[in-house]
Amino acid sequence: MIVKMSSSPVRGRFAPTPSGRLHLGNAATALLAWLQVRAAGGTMILRMEDLDGPRCKPGTADLVMEEMVWLGLDWDEGPDVGGPYGPYEQSARLALYEAALERLRAGGFVYPCYCSRAELQAIASAPHGLASEGGAYDGRCRRLSPAERRAKEALKTPSVRFALPDRSFSFVDGVAGPLTFGPGAGGDFVVKRADGIVGYQLAVVVDDIAMGVTDVFRGWDLLDSTPRQLALYEAFGERPPRFAHGPLLLGPDGSRLSKRHGSVAVSSLREQGVRPERLTGWLAWLTGLTDKPEPMTPPELIPLWNPERIIREAVRLPADWTDRLKAN
Numbered sequence: 001m002i003v004k005m006s007s008s009p010v011r012g013r014f015a016p017t018p019s020g021r022l023h024l025g026n027a028a029t030a031l032l033a034w035l036q037v038r039a040a041g042g043t044m045i046l047r048m049e050d051l052d053g054p055r056c057k058p059g060t061a062d063l064v065m066e067e068m069v070w071l072g073l074d075w076d077e078g079p080d081v082g083g084p085y086g087p088y089e090q091s092a093r094l095a096l097y098e099a100a101l102e103r104l105r106a107g108g109f110v111y112p113c114y115c116s117r118a119e120l121q122a123i124a125s126a127p128h129g130l131a132s133e134g135g136a137y138d139g140r141c142r143r144l145s146p147a148e149r150r151a152k153e154a155l156k157t158p159s160v161r162f163a164l165p166d167r168s169f170s171f172v173d174g175v176a177g178p179l180t181f182g183p184g185a186g187g188d189f190v191v192k193r194a195d196g197i198v199g200y201q202l203a204v205v206v207d208d209i210a211m212g213v214t215d216v217f218r219g220w221d222l223l224d225s226t227p228r229q230l231a232l233y234e235a236f237g238e239r240p241p242r243f244a245h246g247p248l249l250l251g252p253d254g255s256r257l258s259k260r261h262g263s264v265a266v267s268s269l270r271e272q273g274v275r276p277e278r279l280t281g282w283l284a285w286l287t288g289l290t291d292k293p294e295p296m297t298p299p300e301l302i303p304l305w306n307p308e309r310i311i312r313e314a315v316r317l318p319a320d321w322t323d324r325l326k327a328n
């Protein structure tokens with residue numbers, strides 16, 4: 001499908017991985033992605049990225065949706081309501097990813113990689129990887145001769161890697177502004193794992209194309225995935241969406257948000273009596289959108305949407321954040 005960017009109305013999405021319940025970080029991203037779409041009068045898509053079966057427990061997607069509804073966020077297309085581009089669970093879209101992989105193979109964009117876990121670990125300790133994925137792959141299987149490939153083929157099921165073009169990738173991020181990555185930008189990446197699971201980068205791009213997504217708003221941790229995704233759009237001959245990356249939330253000590261920072265799960269704040277509008281108003285303030293942490297529902301925040309106000313990079317929670325949220 002060809003996506004015409006200039007004339008099409010805004011279609012945005014929130015694409016959680018239902019490996020766990022929503023935490024404050026996901027809630028902030030969901031709120032900002034929703035605001036961007038609603039402020040533009042666009043269509044909001046909810047897509048469950050449940051490809052890694054063992055990590056995604058049954059029932060979690062329903063809980064995530066219930067928490068989003070509690071926060072005051074809705075969607076026009078999604079696993080429960082359906083829509084013209086369904087199904088909206090990645091686990092039900094495997095045939096599409098296989099067809100896309102076939103296109104990449106036919107175009108010579110991918111190659112089999114036989115590297116063992118130990119080899120990859122050794123490579124990963126080298127610098128220049130992606131923050132989100134560790135060290136860059138050095139491309140050693142890209143250079144195998146046909147005979148070497150045949151010999152390895154007999155011993156191991158390969159993963160499939162995308163051969164990243166050896167040049168830089170530039171784009172204008174809706175929050176961070178103009179950015180350039182590479183050359184190399186994290187190295188050749190896996191589009192299908194040796195265990196058969198389709199890689200995140202490929203599934204996201206295939207789905208965003210197929211679902212006509214014009215605007216991607218997601219967490220800062222995926223910023224450095226963008227050059228890889230731009231390379232995939234190019235390989236498929238499709239025009240990429242606009243990308244924007246909202247801040248990661250960190251604990252007061254500056255480390256990644258986790259249970260030891262208190263009740264970071266939306267469900268536990270809810271159980272403790274925090275009102276949803278207090279949480280959404282507070283997240284809007286924390287991410288830079290508003291001046292005061294006043295209770296505000298998502299619809300009340302729509303007129304205040306302004307991506308230029310959103311804080312670039314990470315935000316630390318204030319030390320007294322739980323007390324503030326529970327204040328009434």
Ligand code: GLU
Nearest residue numbers: 015016017049204218222
């Ligand atoms: N499923 C990804 C995550 O939960 C987000 C994918 C995206 O927004 O591109 O981190």
